[in-house]
Amino acid sequence: MQIYDPAFARVYNARWAGFAHRVAPLIFDFYEQTPTGHEHKSLLDLCCGTGQLAGYFLARDYRVTGLDSSPGMLAHARENARAHIEAGQARFIEGDAADYALDAPVGLVVATYDALNHLPDRAALRGAFRSTHAALVDGGWFIFDLNTRAGLLRWSGVNVQNDEDALLITRGVVVAEQDRAYTQITGFTRQESGLYERFEQVAYNTMFDLAEVEAALREAGFHRAYCARVDALDTPLEHPESESRVFIVAQK
Ligand SMILES: C[S@@+](CC[C@H](N)C(=O)[O-])C[C@H]1O[C@@H](n2cnc3c(N)ncnc32)[C@H](O)[C@@H]1O
Structure with a gap:
């Protein structure tokens, strides 16, 4: 497990939140248009880091859990979402994305900005897929990005x-x-x-092979899984390995 230490977490919070700010509205709009999104306003921000994506959903009345392995990153996430935590709408917990469980299922699980590239190998990635499948309601969505090979x-x-x-x-x-x-x-x-x-x-x-990633998602129980660009999450890419980054969209 890779730990982002407190000094780096401070820099990340101040300088590297732009990616989450850019992709959060695109993921939100995609999810909101699905039947599950109409019904379940609940999010797990997996590898939430300093919690900027979580903040976008909190501002739109979602119930949000953030999970990350780094206490330093979680400290910023908690500070950024302090009012929502006090209101009982958000919580940020320490855990390992490769093996975790939630007490109640959510409609959407998201992991952004290379988060799952940080897992050490395919076994850990498969563990993340199994844990995420169990954390979702039926029909729930799992959306994450990967840097390609x-x-x-x-x-x-x-x-x-x-x-x-x-x-x-x-x-x-x-x-x-x-x-x-x-x-x-x-x-x-x-x-x-x-x-x-x-x-x-x-x-x-x-580096993960994208065809293997899609197959592992189906093995974990997801009934569909495809690669897309973040600005067209409903359109499967024909040649995802030629992109430098893809979003993987999977539905339980
Ligand atoms: C590049 S940051 C992305 C943070 C956030 N998702 C964003 O979009 O800004 C990667 C995050 O993954 C976390 N992380 C790395 N390995 C992890 C693991 N095995 N379980 C949980 N979190 C992990 C790191 O602590 C870090 O906060």
Whole structure:
């Protein structure tokens, strides 16, 4: 299990929430148009991180559970959703996406921004599919994105962000024979005192074969599963492996 440490969680909350903000309305609109979406206003944000996608659904009166393995990320998610937690509409729990259970089923499970690429292997991914199938109502939807093999093979390189608040150096290393791409992020972030705190974060993405992913979803009990682009979630892609990122849409 990969843990995002507290210093990195602070940077993530301040700088990397854009993806969740962009995709949340598209996933929401897709789900709301389905019969299950009319009936079940409940979401599990799996690998919720700092909870920005959860926040979009909370603002639209959904009951939301966020699950993540990182206490540092969960602390920000709880702070961001404090009023909704106090109102009993939201909760954020620590757990492993590869093996979890909910006390009551939900209509929609979502895992965004490479979250399931963080699982170490196919066995863990299959565990996530089994757990998610059990967490859904009949007819419920599971929507998640994956970086494809083609996308991850382009990850090598160095990126530098440098401004008043932080200096961030991101290095991407692809180890194709391990089916892995690593990002090592070294950062210096400005504290309230004006001093800079240094952190190191290494995260990896596992490459998954998309045909195998679809087959594993069906094996876990989903009756349909296909790859799509986030702006056309109802349209299966003919050649998903040529994309750099796909959304996988599955229905129980
Ligand atoms: C790139 S972040 C995505 C966060 C959020 N979904 C978003 O869209 O911004 C990946 C998240 O997955 C979490 N994570 C990684 N492995 C996990 C696991 N096995 N179980 C639960 N959470 C995990 C990390 O702690 C991190 O918060």
